Structure formats: structure tokens, C-alpha cells
Amino acid sequence: MAQTAQAQIQDMIERASRLGDDVLASEIRAFAASRQFGLVFEHNRPERMRLYGKAVSAGDVVQVLPERGKKEGAASKLLWLVDAICGSTASLTAYRTNSYNENDEEPRQANVDDLVAVAEYDQPIYAGLRETGRVERGGDKPYQVVINGENYHALESLLFCYAGKVDCIYIDPPYNSGAKDWKYNNDYVDGSDEYRHSKWLAMMERRLKLAKKLLNPASSVLIVAIDEKEYLRLGLLLEQLFPSCGSEMITTVISAKGVARAGQFSRVEEYLFFVRIGEAEIGLGADNMLDNTRNSKEKLGKDVDWLGMRRREPSAVRGARKDQFYPVFVDSETGFIKSIGDSIADNVERNSVPCPEGCDAVWPLRKNGTEGIWGITPSTARRDLSKGYIRSSVTQRKGMRNITIKYLPEGTVNAIESGSIRIVGRNEDGSVICSYRVEKGVIPKRVWNKKSHNAETHGSLLIGALLPERKFSYPKSLYAVEDALSFVIRNNPNALVLDFFSGSGTTAHAVMRLNHQDGGHRRCICVTNNEVSEVEEKELTKQGYRHGDPEWEHFGICEYITKPRIRAAITGRTPDGDPIKGDYKFTDEFPMADGFEENAVFFDLTYQNPDAVELGAAFEEVAPLLWLRAGARGRMIGHEERGFAVADTYAVLFDYSCVREFVGSVRSKPALSCVFIVTDDAGRFASVKAELGDLECVRLYESYLRSFKIAAEDAVR
Numbered sequence: 001m002a003q004t005a006q007a008q009i010q011d012m013i014e015r016a017s018r019l020g021d022d023v024l025a026s027e028i029r030a031f032a033a034s035r036q037f038g039l040v041f042e043h044n045r046p047e048r049m050r051l052y053g054k055a056v057s058a059g060d061v062v063q064v065l066p067e068r069g070k071k072e073g074a075a076s077k078l079l080w081l082v083d084a085i086c087g088s089t090a091s092l093t094a095y096r097t098n099s100y101n102e103n104d105e106e107p108r109q110a111n112v113d114d115l116v117a118v119a120e121y122d123q124p125i126y127a128g129l130r131e132t133g134r135v136e137r138g139g140d141k142p143y144q145v146v147i148n149g150e151n152y153h154a155l156e157s158l159l160f161c162y163a164g165k166v167d168c169i170y171i172d173p174p175y176n177s178g179a180k181d182w183k184y185n186n187d188y189v190d191g192s193d194e195y196r197h198s199k200w201l202a203m204m205e206r207r208l209k210l211a212k213k214l215l216n217p218a219s220s221v222l223i224v225a226i227d228e229k230e231y232l233r234l235g236l237l238l239e240q241l242f243p244s245c246g247s248e249m250i251t252t253v254i255s256a257k258g259v260a261r262a263g264q265f266s267r268v269e270e271y272l273f274f275v276r277i278g279e280a281e282i283g284l285g286a287d288n289m290l291d292n293t294r295n296s297k298e299k300l301g302k303d304v305d306w307l308g309m310r311r312r313e314p315s316a317v318r319g320a321r322k323d324q325f326y327p328v329f330v331d332s333e334t335g336f337i338k339s340i341g342d343s344i345a346d347n348v349e350r351n352s353v354p355c356p357e358g359c360d361a362v363w364p365l366r367k368n369g370t371e372g373i374w375g376i377t378p379s380t381a382r383r384d385l386s387k388g389y390i391r392s393s394v395t396q397r398k399g400m401r402n403i404t405i406k407y408l409p410e411g412t413v414n415a416i417e418s419g420s421i422r423i424v425g426r427n428e429d430g431s432v433i434c435s436y437r438v439e440k441g442v443i444p445k446r447v448w449n450k451k452s453h454n455a456e457t458h459g460s461l462l463i464g465a466l467l468p469e470r471k472f473s474y475p476k477s478l479y480a481v482e483d484a485l486s487f488v489i490r491n492n493p494n495a496l497v498l499d500f501f502s503g504s505g506t507t508a509h510a511v512m513r514l515n516h517q518d519g520g521h522r523r524c525i526c527v528t529n530n531e532v533s534e535v536e537e538k539e540l541t542k543q544g545y546r547h548g549d550p551e552w553e554h555f556g557i558c559e560y561i562t563k564p565r566i567r568a569a570i571t572g573r574t575p576d577g578d579p580i581k582g583d584y585k586f587t588d589e590f591p592m593a594d595g596f597e598e599n600a601v602f603f604d605l606t607y608q609n610p611d612a613v614e615l616g617a618a619f620e621e622v623a624p625l626l627w628l629r630a631g632a633r634g635r636m637i638g639h640e641e642r643g644f645a646v647a648d649t650y651a652v653l654f655d656y657s658c659v660r661e662f663v664g665s666v667r668s669k670p671a672l673s674c675v676f677i678v679t680d681d682a683g684r685f686a687s688v689k690a691e692l693g694d695l696e697c698v699r700l701y702e703s704y705l706r707s708f709k710i711a712a713e714d715a716v717r
């Protein structure tokens with residue numbers, strides 16, 4: 001069998017080592033390290049990101065925005081280093097990167113308002129989050145999260161919160177169609193760009209490497225949607241990045257009508273890569289996803305167990321529990337339960353209790369004839385009797401009628417009410433006959449053809465119902481994303497899902513639907529940038545606006561579509577406050593106006609100046625990251641509090657002199673999932689950690705943002 005180049009080189013290294021030539025072996029190793037095998041592209045093609053919203057300061061690398069009303073051009077691509085800022089004037093010198101010395105201009109001055117900071121890979125940046133709104137209808141459930149920002153930096157920040165903890169990542173990246181559907185270094189990538197595949201791969205590789213660090217290595221799934229433009233290259237990239245994982249490609253029909261092109265096949269489909277990490281498996285489905293030849297069948301499993309209502313343990317004697325000694329009256333003829341009597345005080349003789357005519361009183365008597373207690377109180381017994389969850393069982397023994405009272409324990413009652421046990425009939429006395437439901441799922445096929453996956457009807461039109469008059473290009477069908485996720489997280493009601501190319505927020509919407517179906521607490525983090533379409537960009541530029549202006553940002557995807565969509569889905573109201581028209585369909589049908597009992601919080605990704613970092617300021621910017629790490633539930637500690645602060649799920653020690661009080665407060669709140677200790681002193685951190693035992697303790701540097709420094713390229717290598 002032919003060897004791969006890598007295997008051949010490994011062979012050569014081993015042979016050189018066997019011959020004792022360590023110098024040759026290390027030379028071959030160095031040579032191999034300098035080569036690229038497999039998918040070949042320009043990994044290091046620099047990717048520069050504009051940090052709109054960052055206050056420009058001395059030391060920043062910047063670009064000078066075009067004059068208002070003018071388009072971007074070669075001049076606005078030049079990089080400058082800010083030497084000094086005096087008032088509103090910045091002194092700039094040409095900034096030369098190692099790889100591209102494109103700026104040969106003389107030093108110049110510019111108005112600070114005309115500058116935008118640019119992140120280069122050799123510069124550290126300090127990212128944080130700023131809350132821009134929330135919607136709360138979910139009680140103490142965890143929050144769904146939407147982040148407006150560059151996903152590369154957002155992923156880096158999320159590593160602090162969720163490294164190795166994400167159960168499923170679903171992404172639908174730009175397809176690199178050649179039709180200006182995405183930007184690299186702030187420039188649209190179109191069909192004439194010779195490096196378009198290299199740029200796309202470099203962009204994807206950087207983000208997928210971070211995604212890999214976020215996914216739970218024990219069991220998680222990465223789902224990537226793609227079409228014919230990049231599916232081959234994406235397949236290879238995934239194979240290289242996830243070499244030991246199972247990977248499958250689904251072909252999915254998104255519009256049976258098709259897009260016809262002369263001389264070609266009509267395009268009706270897209271693809272979904274499912275990469276299974278660790279022990280992850282694809283779950284069974286309700287149907288086979290291709291046709292209706294095999295659908296899931298519900299089978300009835302074993303009958304439920306009825307338990308004797310009298311408590312059996314030796315200590316269960318009359319008086320051991322309040323309210324649990326009372327008569328159950330049964331019909332003298334039929335033996336069926338007629339009613340439940342009241343509990344009697346410990347000093348009352350049971351035979352003194354009057355019995356309704358035509359009934360016998362059954363008391364909780366132990367085998368030896370002494371008085372015991374029932375397992376439930378009279379009020380619960382009456383409620384259960386009315387629902388058929390209590391019955392009598394009559395037997396004849398040695399000519400004597402023996403009546404036992406039976407009941408369904410609380411767990412069984414809950415399972416009936418939630419539907420996992422099915423009532424299949426009633427006995428003559430009205431008590432239920434029920435069996436466990438066994439859903440016999442179907443192994444899904446690799447080709448999906450479902451009307452519910454139509455991107456126009458259940459993507460674009462659905463957004464039109466939630467956000468009348470607002471348009472978003474190419475959303476996925478809500479039900480298509482729901483189906484894809486359900487194969488991975490249906491059986492994990494607390495799953496953490498991430499979509500870092502979230503566009504209109506379909507993934508979070510689908511996660512909320514899955515929660516609606518089974519009462520789950522799954523949550524989704526959606527990250528998307530705030531770009532406007534090319535047409536809108538031209539129009540806004542003509543009106544004299546620039547990216548970064550509030551008037552421009554208002555129309556960006558995240559502000560205009562994603563955040564309002566999630567708000568509308570939860571509240572059931574359009575942005576104008578009208579009830580959303582129409583019903584959800586397929587698996588779970590209900591009016592969209594009902595909304596969801598969920599919470600959501602919206603953030604902007606922010607960039608801080610190193611000066612603030614040195615001053616030890618800016619806790620507010622990292623505060624949401626601590627709250628996210630602690631599970632995104634309950635109160636957020638939003639600003640530095642005196643000494644320390646304790647919220648529902650986490651606590652922060654700001655001032656070590658309060659350590660005693662802090663430890664006491666933390667110990668009194670067993671629901672805390674982690675604590676953050678602000679100290680530069682490793683010894684102090686270790687001593688608090690030792691005192692708090694198993695509780696997760698995280699150290700933060702006193703200059704907070706230093707804990708969140710993103711060293712960009714270094715971090716992903």
C-alpha cells in the first residue's frame with residue numbers, strides 16, 4: 001500500500017535514529033516541520049480585524065477611514081501606528097508588518113474620530129462584554145446569549161468560560177460563493193480573488209481550532225453547514241483538525257424547487273458535516289429523514305408497578321408522621337374505594353370513627369395487627385383517588401375478605417403527567433391502567449428530504465413573521481436546525497450549544513423549541529458580527545455614515561435582526577409590540593404569539609485599552625464572562641463591590657482583607673458553582689482554594705483584563 005509523505009518521513013526519522021544518526025534525524029524532523037502536508041493553503045495570510053468601538057489610544061495600530069460620503073479605497077487599507085494623541089489629533093507613522101510592508105507613506109496627522117483600531121496577530125488585545133439588553137420570561141432558567149462581535153475574539157473570550165464544556169457547535173459559515181458574501185481584512189471576497197479559497201480556509205481554520213478547544217473532548221458534536229463551493233475543502237480541513245473523530249456528511253434538500261442553471265444540474269441541496277468527538281453518538285430520530293418508509297413507532301413497555309399504600313419500615317407506626325393515620329372507605333359490596341377519611345389525633349380510638357353506610361373502613365394495620373401509617377396524607381390521597389392513582393385490591397384468605405390499598409408513587413405520577421407513562425385504559429373502579437412508553441426511534445439516513453427544511457418558507461418567511469419588514473439573506477429553516485440539533489442534544493436537557501456564525505439566530509430559536517418540547521434547560525450562545533449588506537453599505541455611505549456610527553450599527557445584522565428575533569421569539573411580540581401571526585409547525589405546534597418561557601441576554605464584544613488594564617480598571621467589561629462561566633443564571637455581579645460579592649451561582653472576592661467573611665458566606669450557600677478570587681499572590685489564592693474544598697476556584701489578576709488578554713495568533717497555534 002502506498003505510504004503517505006508523512007509516514008515516509010516518519011520512517012526516515014526512525015531509520016536515522018536506529019543508525020544512531022541523531023543529527024540527521026533532527027534535521028529531517030526540522031525539514032518535516034517546515035513542510036505542509038494534506039490540504040495546502042496559506043495559513044499565515046494575515047487576517048486583520050477592525051475593532052470598531054475601541055477608543056483609539058497611543059500605541060494602537062489603526063486605519064484611517066475614508067471621508068464621510070466616500071467609499072473605502074486603497075488609502076483606508078494602509079496601516080498606521082498611533083505615536084501620540086493630542087486633543088482630537090493623532091500623530092501617525094507608517095506601520096509595517098513583517099509580512100507586508102505596504103505602507104511607505106510619510107508620517108501624518110489625522111482626527112481621532114477618523115481612525116479605527118485594527119487587530120494584528122502580534123498585538124495582544126483585551127476583549128470584554130457589555131450588556132445591551134435582556135428579556136426575561138424563564139424564571140430561574142439559564143439565559144440564552146447573543147454576542148455582537150467578531151467571532152474570532154468572541155471564541156477566545158469564551159475559552160475562559162467554556163473550554164472543554166460545549167456539547168454541540170452548529171455553524172453555518174459564509175459559503176464563499178464568490179458573490180461577496182463575506183469579508184477578509186474588511187474587503188469583500190469575490191469570484192475574481194485568486195486567494196479566495198486560501199483566505200476562506202485560513203479564516204475557518206483559525207476559528208475551528210478555537211472551536212475544538214471549546215468542545216467537550218469526552219462527548220460533543222460539531223455540525224457545519226456548507227454548500228458545493230467549499231464542501232470538499234471543508235471536508236479535508238475537518239479531517240485534519242479532528243483526525244481521530246468520526247465524521248459524516250449529510251446531503252440535505254433545502255428547496256426541492258431547485259435553482260436551475262443552464263447546462264448544469266439544478267441545485268436543490270446543501271451539506272451538513274457532523275463531526276463526533278469522544279463518545280458522542282447520533283441519536284435515533286422520529287423518522288428516517290429521507291422518506292416515510294420508516295417512522296418511529298411508539299411501543300408500550302411494561303405495566304407500571306402499584307405499591308402498597310401502607311408504609312413498611314419498622315418505624316412506620318401510628319404517630320410517627322403527622323396526618324398519615326386515617327381510614328380509607330371501601331364499598332362493602334364491590335370493594336372499590338368510595339372516599340378518604342380525615343386523619344385522626346393520636347389519642348382517638350380508630351373504631352370510634354363513623355363509617356359511611358355501605359362501606360368498610362380500611363386502616364393502615366401492620367401484619368401483627370398493630371397500627372401503622374399510610375405513605376401519603378389524606379389530601380394527596382383524595383387528589384390521587386380523583387385521578388385514578390389509588391385503588392383497592394380484594395383477596396379472599398381462609399374465607400376472610402382482605403383489602404389492600406395500593407397507590408402510584410410520586411415518580412410514577414409525575415411520569416404520567418409528563419407523558420412518559422401512558423394511560424391506556426381504566427379499571428372498573430376508575431383506576432388507571434398504564435404502561436411505560438417506549439419510543440422506538442429510527443436510524444436517520446444521510447440524505448434528508450423534508451418539506452420542513454425549506455429555507456424560504458421556514459427561514460425567510462418565518463423571520464418576516466417575527467420581524468415584519470426586516471430581511472435577512474439566507475437564514476436556515478428553523479425546523480432544519482432543530483432536527484440537526486435534536487440528533488445530538490435531544491437526550492441532554494442541559495446541553496450547551498454554540499453558534500459562532502449565527503446570522504439571524506436560528507440556532508438559539510431551535511434550542512428554545514427543543515426546551516419547549518421537554519422542559520429542558522438547554523442554552524445557546526450565538527455570536528455574529530454586525531455587518532450590513534453590500535447594498536445597505538452603499539446607501540449608508542451615500543448618506544454620510546460610517547461603520548461605527550450608531551445610525552450604521554442600528555442596521556447591522558446583530559442589532560437589526562439577531563437580537564430582535566430572539567426577543568420576538570421569547571415574547572411572542574414583533575418589535576412593534578404586535579402578537580406574532582402564525583403557528584409553529586411540525587414536531588411541536590403552537591401559536592408563535594405564545595412565545596417561550598426563556599431568558600436571554602444581549603452583549604456587545606468590547607475592546608479595552610492597555611492603560612485601563614494597567615490601572616486595574618474595567619471589571620465591568622469582564623463581569624459577564626464570570627457570570628457566563630458560572631452557568632449564566634441568576635444575578636450578575638456587574639461591578640466591583642466592596643470587599644466581596646455573592647450572587648446566586650458564584651461569588652467574587654475583591655479584597656483579600658475580607659477573606660474570613662467571604663469564606664463564611666460562600667460556605668453558607670451550597671448552590672454556588674464557582675468562586676473568583678482577585679489576587680496577584682499565588683499563595684493567597686492557594687490558601688482560599690484549600691479552605692473551600694471541592695468548589696471550583698478561579699484566580700483573577702488584580703488588573704482584571706490581564707486575565708483575559710488575547711494573544712491572538714499565539715493562542716491558536
Ligand SMILES: C[S@@+](CC[C@H](N)C(=O)[O-])C[C@H]1O[C@@H](n2cnc3c(N)ncnc32)[C@H](O)[C@@H]1O
Pocket residue numbers: 149150151152172173174175182474475476477500501502503504505506507527528529530531557
Ligand atoms: C450564513 S450566515 C448564518 C445564517 C444562520 N444560520 C441563520 O439561520 O440565520 C453567516 C453569518 O455569519 C456572520 N459572520 C461572518 N463572518 C463573521 C465573523 N468573522 N464574526 C462573526 N460573524 C461573522 C455573518 O454576519 C452572517 O450573518
